[in-house]
Amino acid sequence: MSGKSRPVSERTIARLSVYRRLLNVLQAEGATHVFSRQLADLAGRTAPQVRRDLMVLGYAGSSARGYEVGGLIRSLRQFLDHPGGQGVALVGVGNLGKALLTHFAGRRPNLAITAAFDSDPTKANRSINQCRVWPMERLADIIRARDVRVAILAVPPEAAQPVADRLVETGVRGLLNFAPVRLRAPEGVYVEDLDMTVSLEKVAYFARRGGAAAGGMPAS
C-alpha cells in the first residue's frame, strides 16, 4: 500500500490534491461512492486520467459502484500527507503573507502554517490568525525546534534568495516561492516558484488568442 513505488510526477500529485478536495466536498454532501467519470468532470479531466492517477494509491475501486469515497480519502491522506502532520513556516508578513495566513488558517490541520517571520520589528511578536510572528533572528531556532521542513516565501524579490539559503541551512526541504525570482537550491530541496506576474502575462496572451478553457495544472 503506497509504501514503495517509483517516482510519481508533479502533475499527478497536483491532481491528486484536487481530487481529495473534491472528495471532501462529495463526502460532506453525503456521497458514499463515486465513479472516475464524475470525479473527472468535477476536476476538468478525463476519466482514464483519473483512474491512472488513482492507480498510484494502490486503492482499488469496484466496477459496480466505483470508488468508495471514505476509503479513497483515507488512501489519499496516507499517500500525500506526512504522518503526524507537517508544520509550515511563512517568511514575510506583508499583504501577501497575511493573505496566506488567512487562506491556510484551519483549512488543512495536517499542513498548517505554524510559525511566521518578518524582518520588520514592529510586526514581530504579534499574532495573526493564531499564528505568532517572530523576528528573523529567531528563524533558525524556531524552525529547528518545531522540525519544520516546508516554508513559504512571501518576501521582496531581493530578499528571496538569501532567506531561502538560510531556510535550507536550517533543514527546510521544500520551498514555495512567491517572489518573482527563480530560486537556487541544492539537490534534494524542492522549489516551486509561483510567479503571479508570469501567470498574468500568460492569461493576457491567451485571452487575446481565444485560448480554450484550460484548467491547467496549478503552478508548475
Next chain:
Amino acid sequence: MSGKSRPVSERTIARLSVYRRLLNVLQAEGATHVFSRQLADLAGRTAPQVRRDLMVLGYAGSSARGYEVGGLIRSLRQFLDHPGGQGVALVGVGNLGKALLTHFAGRRPNLAITAAFDSDPTKANRSINQCRVWPMERLADIIRARDVRVAILAVPPEAAQPVADRLVETGVRGLLNFAPVRLRAPEGVYVEDLDMTVSLEKVAYFARRGGAAAGGMPAS
C-alpha cells in the same frame, strides 16, 4: 513578423515571460548582448530550450554575439503584449486582493490593474495603490467602458463561479483564479487556476521525497 503562426504552448509563453524579466535586468545592468547559455542559466533551463523558445519570435541572434538584448526585449513585447496596453480587473479586495494590487502596481505599465471591485460597501469607492475600488454593481459598465479583457479573481470559493460568469458575460476573455475551485468557462475563454493549497501540498510531498530542485513552470 510573428503575425501568423501555429499555436505556442502554455509553457513556452510562461518561459518567454521569464526571459523577458531577466533581459530587463540584464539591460539595466548594461548588457547589450546575451548568449542562449547565459539566459538558460539565469532561467534554470537548458540552452537549446531557450533557443527553441525564442524561435517563435522570429528574432534572429548572431553566432558571434548571441542575441541583442534590446532587440529581443522589443520582440518579446511585440509578441506577448497587447498593442496599446491591456487593462486588468481585480475582483475581491481582501488581503490577497490588496497584495495583488501592491504586487502589480507600477510593475508592468502595459498590463496593469485598472479597476478593482468588492462586494463589501465599506471597501468600495476608496482607492488602494492608485486603483479605485468599485462596488460590484458597477462591474459590467466599468469593464465595458474600459474594454477590460483580463480579470483576476481573489474572492471566496463560493463566489468564484458566479463572479466568473458575470465577467465572461461582460466580455472578459482571460481569468486568473486564486479561489480554490476549478472554474468553468465557455470555449474561447482562457482560465488559469492558481491554487495555492495544491501548490503547498505538492511542495510538502516532494520535500519528503527529496525531490530535486525543480524550478517548474509557474502555474499550470
Next chain:
DNA sequence: TCGTGTGAAGTAGTTCACAGCA
C-alpha cells in the same frame, strides 16, 4: 452491462547533435 485497471498507441514537450554562418 458497465466501470475499473492497464498495456499499447499516440501526442506533446525536451534534448541531442550537427549544419551553417560569422
Next chain:
DNA sequence: TGCTGTGAACTACTTCACACGA
C-alpha cells in the same frame, strides 16, 4: 572556433481500447 537554428531522437504525459470482474 563557437554559437545559432533546427531536424531527428528521445522522454514524459495522456488517451485509447479492451480484458476482466461485479
